[in-house]
Amino acid sequence: GAVVSQHPSRVICKSGTSVKIECRSLDFQATTMFWYRQFPKQSLMLMATSNEGSKATYEQGVEKDKFLINHASLTLSTLTVTSAHPEDSSFYICSASARGRRYNEQFFGPGTRLTVL
Amino acid sequence: AQSVAQPEDQVNVAEGNPLTVKCTYSVSGNPYLFWYVQYPNRGLQFLLKYITGDNLVKGSYGFEAEFNKSQTSFHLKKPSALVSDSALYFCAVSKAAGNKLTFGGGTRVLVKP
Numbered sequence: 009g010a011v012v013s014q015h016p017s018r019v020i021c022k023s024g025t026s027v028k029i030e031c032r033s034l035d036f037q038a039t040t041m042f043w044y045r046q047f048p049k050q051s052l053m054l055m056a057t058s059n060e061g062s063k064a065t066y067e068q069g070v071e072k073d074k075f076l077i078n079h080a081s082l083t084l085s086t087l088t089v090t091s092a093h094p095e096d097s098s099f100y101i102c103s104a105s106a107r108g109r110r111y112n113e114q115f116f117g118p119g120t121r122l123t124v125l
Numbered sequence: 126a127q128s129v130a131q132p133e134d135q136v137n138v139a140e141g142n143p144l145t146v147k148c149t150y151s152v153s154g155n156p157y158l159f160w161y162v163q164y165p166n167r168g169l170q171f172l173l174k175y176i177t178g179d180n181l182v183k184g185s186y187g188f189e190a191e192f193n194k195s196q197t198s199f200h201l202k203k204p205s206a207l208v209s210d211s212a213l214y215f216c217a218v219s220k221a222a223g224n225k226l227t228f229g230g231g232t233r234v235l236v237k238p
Contacts, residue, residue: 014168042225051215051228052169101168103226114226116161118168 011035012104014117021092022125029087029120031102037082038104042114043075046099058085092124127152129218129229137235144206146232148199148216158199159217159226160190169215175199186210206236 011034021027031041040059044052058064058079066072074096076088085104089096099121103114128151138144150156157176161169173184180192190201199216213233217226 012168051230054225054227057225099166103169113159113171113174115171116169119166121166 010106010115012102012115012117014100014102014120016120017118018121018123020123020125023093024091027089027092027122029089029100029102029122031085031087031104031117033083033104033106033115036104036106036115038085038106039082040105041079041085042103042105043077043085043087044101044103046101046119048099052101055087089122092122094124097122097124127218127220127227129216129227131214131216131229131232133232134230135233135235137237138206140208140236140238141205144201144203144210144234144236146201146214146216146234148201148229149197150199150216150218151197152218152220154220156199157219157221157224158190158192159219160184160188160199160201161215161217163213163215163231172201172214206234208236208238210234211236 013032015030043055046052054067055070056064056066056077058077060079060082064077079085099119101119103116105114130149159174160172163169172188173182175182175192183189188203213231215231216229219226
């Protein structure tokens with residue numbers, strides 16, 4: 009149990025386009041979903057926290073208008089990178105915190121590799 | 126503010142030898158501590174966690190970690206390392222259930238045959 013999927017696993021796009029990444033909790037309802045980005049050989053940096061049905065809370069330094077997060081249901085959150093530029097190229101990982109599970113621990117998706125040309 | 130330090134960028138160990146990956150943390154109140162492993166181009170896999178109770182926590186794949194409150198440490202250990210344990214290991218802390226995690230910088234483990 010507690011499986012989180014991400015789609016797509018890999019995406020290449022042109023500069024200026026928008027890219028949507030989906031994060032789904034497959035076998036549980038996620039109270040909260042988190043979005044991280046990871047640069048090569050670096051740690052995970054939290055970008056934002058989203059709760060179902062409410063606006064996401066962004067970490068300091070993360071542009072809200074550039075990284076749009078929608079948590080429309082208890083099993084789906086989306087991250088849209090708007091007007092992507094090469095510096096947005098990164099590995100994006102989501103995690104989900106399970107409602108009702110003890111200690112509300114986070115379960116991580118497999119990640120999405122974004123390359124902006 | 127909460128923080129995690131993993132003082133070693135890389136740990137090299139021979140197969141069959143004990144493996145230790147160090148982690149120290151800073152958080153107000155009682156910590157929730159986690160270890161994750163990441164293989165190339167993959168997400169994070171959960172290894173173990175400390176929430177409360179026994180200071181020695183046993184996790185997946187033969188890993189264990191010891192919570193030391195006085196030293197604010199949560200070192201990851203494995204008695205006998207395997208080549209397949211070669212990966213990137215992250216220690217993380219949060220200060221409450223369901224709260225955001227703060228990750229350490231990661232430690233790359235290389236187990237040589």
